[in-house]
Amino acid sequence: MAVTKSRMEENLARISGSIAAACELRGRRRGDVTIVAVTKAVGTDTIENLLDMGLTDLGENRVQQLIGRADEISGAGAATPRWHMIGHLQRNKVNAVVEVAQMIHSVDSLRLAEEINVRAEGQGKVCDVLLQVNCSRETRKHGVAVGAAMYLGELMCTMKHLRLVGLMTMAPLVDDPEAARPTFVQLRELFEEMRHEKIGGEHFRHLSMGMSQDYAVAVEEGATIVRIGTALYE
Numbered sequence: 079m080a081v082t083k084s085r086m087e088e089n090l091a092r093i094s095g096s097i098a099a100a101c102e103l104r105g106r107r108r109g110d111v112t113i114v115a116v117t118k119a120v121g122t123d124t125i126e127n128l129l130d131m132g133l134t135d136l137g138e139n140r141v142q143q144l145i146g147r148a149d150e151i152s153g154a155g156a157a158t159p160r161w162h163m164i165g166h167l168q169r170n171k172v173n174a175v176v177e178v179a180q181m182i183h184s185v186d187s188l189r190l191a192e193e194i195n196v197r198a199e200g201q202g203k204v205c206d207v208l209l210q211v212n213c214s215r216e217t218r219k220h221g222v223a224v225g226a227a228m229y230l231g232e233l234m235c236t237m238k239h240l241r242l243v244g245l246m247t248m249a250p251l252v253d254d255p256e257a258a259r260p261t262f263v264q265l266r267e268l269f270e271e272m273r274h275e276k277i278g279g280e281h282f283r284h285l286s287m288g289m290s291q292d293y294a295v296a297v298e299e300g301a302t303i304v305r306i307g308t309a310l311y312e
């Protein structure tokens with residue numbers, strides 16, 4: 079059976095409280111952290127409940143489902159969501175994603191960035207993107223190496239229909255949230271270095287890091303976007 083709305087409200091209150099506590103600890107403002115509710119494992123009814131609860135930033139990791147959902151939900155009369163593409167993206171699927179996604183978190187190659195730029199130009203828009211960095215050195219993970227991020231970021235900033243708004247990473251999946259901290263610290267340090275080099279200018283201000291297991295640690299280390307699925311529906 080799908081999770082009830084009241085259960086989700088409790089979960090959201092708890093998550094929001096942990097985020098607020100992590101912000102407080104670091105002298106950050108709660109309003110600077112956005113929850114992207116990851117909807118890959120739930121149905122349309124649950125998504126409508128999320129929207130009712132005021133969560134309007136939604137994330138999907140697969141192109142087909144992102145497109146299908148963006149279509150279904152816009153026809154359902156609920157508040158209009160902002161869709162985030164958070165999963166690996168193949169170049170041949172870029173056009174459809176640029177049409178529906180407000181932000182693409184998973185740019186990890188020059189060719190993908192170029193394809194998004196060309197497609198966004200064709201659609202007469204500028205696409206907000208994050209550069210995905212592989213900080214955890216797990217070879218199966220997507221993302222550019224830390225050492226390549228600065229250069230790729232610089233190249234992305236020359237593309238007129240792409241707006242580099244920050245960095246994204248995936249921490250290794252482990253039970254202990256503290257184990258993710260070094261990954262988040264590394265992403266923040268890279269972010270600060272890139273900002274120092276003026277990459278992305280004033281738009282370069284997002285760190286998308288932290289999931290159900292470790293979002294509080296991520297916020298302590300500077301996350302502005304946390305991507306949360308499981309913890310909302312348990």
Ligand SMILES: *Cc1c(COP(=O)(O)O)cnc(C)c1O
Nearest residue numbers: 116139164289290305306307308
């Ligand atoms: C599924 C997913 C999440 C959310 O994971 P949970 O552990 O369910 O919170 C976050 N980011 C990406 C890229 C995902 O694919």
